[in-house]
Amino acid sequence: MNNLKTILLTLYASLLTLCLQAQQKDIKFTSLTTEDGLSSNTVNAILKDKYGMIWFGTEDGLDRFDGTRFTVYRHRPDDSSSLKANEILSLHEDKDGNLWIGTSGGSLSLYDRKSDAFINFPSTGKANTIHNNVIRSICSDHTGKIWVAHFDGVNILDPKIGQITGLPRMKGQPANFFDQISICLFEDSFQNMWIGTNKGLFRYNFEINSFVQFAHADADSASLCGDVITSITQDKTGNLWVGTDKGLSMLRPGSTRFTNFRHKENNAQTLSSNAINSVATDGDKLWIGTSEGLNIFDTHTGEIAKFIPDPRNIHSL
Secondary structure (H helix, E strand, O other): OHHHHHHHHHHHHHHHHHHHHHHHOOOOOOOOOOOHHHOOOEEEEEEEEOOOEEEEEOOOEEEEEEOOOOOOOOOOOOOOOOOOOEEEEEEEEOOOOOOOEEOOOOOOOEEEOOOOOEEEEOOOOOOOOOOOEEEEEEEEOOOEEEEEEEOEEEEEEEEOOOOOOOEOOOOOOOOOOOOOOOEEEEEEOEEEEEEEEOEHHHHHHHOOEEEEEEOOOOOOOOOHHHHHHOEEOOOOOOOOEEEEOOEEEOOOOOOOOEEEEOOOOOOOOOOOOEEEEEEEEEOOOOEEEOOEEEEEEEEOOOOOOEEEOOOOOOOOO
């Protein structure tokens, strides 16, 4: 009798596991396109604000979605309070609920909710301006300052006084230390600012005003997967996840050695592609946008669920 109970419990546990796996893999997607009011089907950034609104940064305008309809914001030549360009590359909401917008060929903009208009910050490369008008990423730090990553490095805006500066300089640092393209920014729970560039990953420590660079090395399997950093996030245990053009890297707190995850041919339990576009955390899961579809990586079990467009399924991507 005990053996029968054991067998039945084992079967039940197995069926439950299969059902949970099936539920995870049976995610139904709803598409929002230009036919629904989206200004463009090319979406570069998505943000849900503190008021529950979803903002989409597209190649042809900034869209606000209230769950039913879209409101589209575009550049208007005769209106200085409109966006400076229509191609939106980055979105960020600071701790006070302010919405910051980065454009390509325009400027850094702050959305003024009261007037339903934009405050634009100049991008001329001169003193007290953003040094480049192709803004790839925006991030606020624990002091309330706004970090702006662009094609000529990084600028830091103090919104309280309107001052814009470059990165802090350290003794012995080359003059062209940060001339490379900066792609993404992220402040972790330990108050380190991480800067992803086309030449590796940089960690800035506020307390001692220092940078540490991490780069790929062919001879070191515990180095970064690749040097073009596309996305950075942190999970609930403090692990840092870094998306690159050559795979996904994970760095544990206090370590300088990476654990790497790459696509492998004929192995279903690896990433769909090494070209990572975006990474977001969701409990024990990572949602990973790749060049070959969406991957949901269970960091606890190591399983990867994959989602790609299927013309025969209206609920696919």
